[in-house]
Amino acid sequence: MENKSISDIIEAYLKEILGDSAQVEIRRSEIANQFDVVPSQINYVIKTRFTIQNGYLVKSKRGGGGYIRIERVNLLDDVNVLNSLIQAIGDSVRERDAFDIVRTLYEEDVVTRREGDLMLVALSKQALAVNDGKIEDQLRARILVSFLNRLRYES
Amino acid sequence: MENKSISDIIEAYLKEILGDSAQVEIRRSEIANQFDVVPSQINYVIKTRFTIQNGYLVKSKRGGGGYIRIERVNLLDDVNVLNSLIQAIGDSVRERDAFDIVRTLYEEDVVTRREGDLMLVALSKQALAVNDGKIEDQLRARILVSFLNRLRYES
DNA sequence: GCTCTTTTGACTAATCTTGACCATTATTTT
DNA sequence: AAAATAATGGTCAAGATTAGTCAAAAGAGC
Numbered sequence: 001m002e003n004k005s006i007s008d009i010i011e012a013y014l015k016e017i018l019g020d021s022a023q024v025e026i027r028r029s030e031i032a033n034q035f036d037v038v039p040s041q042i043n044y045v046i047k048t049r050f051t052i053q054n055g056y057l058v059k060s061k062r063g064g065g066g067y068i069r070i071e072r073v074n075l076l077d078d079v080n081v082l083n084s085l086i087q088a089i090g091d092s093v094r095e096r097d098a099f100d101i102v103r104t105l106y107e108e109d110v111v112t113r114r115e116g117d118l119m120l121v122a123l124s125k126q127a128l129a130v131n132d133g134k135i136e137d138q139l140r141a142r143i144l145v146s147f148l149n150r151l152r153y154e155s
Numbered sequence: 156m157e158n159k160s161i162s163d164i165i166e167a168y169l170k171e172i173l174g175d176s177a178q179v180e181i182r183r184s185e186i187a188n189q190f191d192v193v194p195s196q197i198n199y200v201i202k203t204r205f206t207i208q209n210g211y212l213v214k215s216k217r218g219g220g221g222y223i224r225i226e227r228v229n230l231l232d233d234v235n236v237l238n239s240l241i242q243a244i245g246d247s248v249r250e251r252d253a254f255d256i257v258r259t260l261y262e263e264d265v266v267t268r269r270e271g272d273l274m275l276v277a278l279s280k281q282a283l284a285v286n287d288g289k290i291e292d293q294l295r296a297r298i299l300v301s302f303l304n305r306l307r308y309e310s
Numbered sequence: 311g312c313t314c315t316t317t318t319g320a321c322t323a324a325t326c327t328t329g330a331c332c333a334t335t336a337t338t339t340t
Numbered sequence: 341a342a343a344a345t346a347a348t349g350g351t352c353a354a355g356a357t358t359a360g361t362c363a364a365a366a367g368a369g370c
């Protein structure tokens with residue numbers, strides 16, 4: 001299990017310093033220095049691992065005193081978060097993004113492991129594969145939004 | 156039985172390092188090197204010997220820090236029910252029939268009420284509506300069969 | 311020989327790493 | 341003020357590093 005990429009390690013570090021707090025603020029260059037990578041790698045880590053699909057909101061500011069703030073959010077609890085999630089889905093969503101969302105729901109205890117797994121198979125490429133990849137993503141978006149609405153209004 | 160192919164040997168090795176653990180993570184190129192075969196042979200071994208029918212789930216990631224993860228799962232004993240349902244579904248199923256099947260699963264205690272509801276959402280006309288009704292029924296069949304296959308095991 | 315399985319490798323796809331160049335904000339100088 | 345400079349973070353594309361696919365060639369079992 002020591003096959004982790006440096007991006008994985010940075011991800012773990014950021015999640016660790018986030019801990020139980022609602023948010024954490026970092027300096028890009030500091031983290032980059034700490035792990036001896038170029039600064040833009042921090043952007044890569046954030047862009048691939050701290051998305052709204054993963055349950056995170058990220059804000060930043062440039063210039064002197066600049067920062068990157070990572071905030072952990074609950075997908076269904078907050079109307080604004082749910083709205084931006086649904087907006088991010090739009091009318092088309094790739095398998096990867098859909099999977100991230102379901103995993104986030106599971107980690108937030110919104111769904112059980114088994115429920116999450118059932119959602120995953122319905123959203124999988126395997127189940128939805130149709131000649132046209134565009135239509136596949138559209139179908140996936142409709143199913144996923146249906147799931148979200150169902151979960152939202154049920155309990 | 157003395158004529159073991161290299162694939163058999165690799166299979167045995169993977170099962171050995173899996174041991175009692177729930178899962179194991181390998182690097183394709185490492186194993187390939189270790190047994191002096193081309194990397195794609197590892198894919199062959201996995202595809203032919205670590206299938207879900209045999210009780211294994213496989214996940215992988217490419218790129219730096221990439222891996223192949225093999226996980227062992229417990230197969231359940233509702234297999235007969237599931238098999239006959241899958242047979243009955245074939246490659247096309249109408250909404251009404253799909254709903255009946257989900258209700259059966261619920262009544263047979265194969266799924267919880269909530270799990271059944273989530274399945275219904277994904278099988279609904281609303282979620283799957285496509286211009287072509289024939290394709291819609293085929294999609295529904297694939298999703299429903301995927302559900303049933305997922306219910307074969309627990310992880 | 312014929313068929314099924316195994317082995318191989320060329321080509322493809324996904325993910326990670328790096329660096330050059332760009333944009334924004336704060337601070338200092340004029 | 342306005343302009344220059346410093347101090348941040350952002351974007352994007354090329355290259356590196358994995359794994360996946362597919363079909364042809366080779367081998368094994370009848």
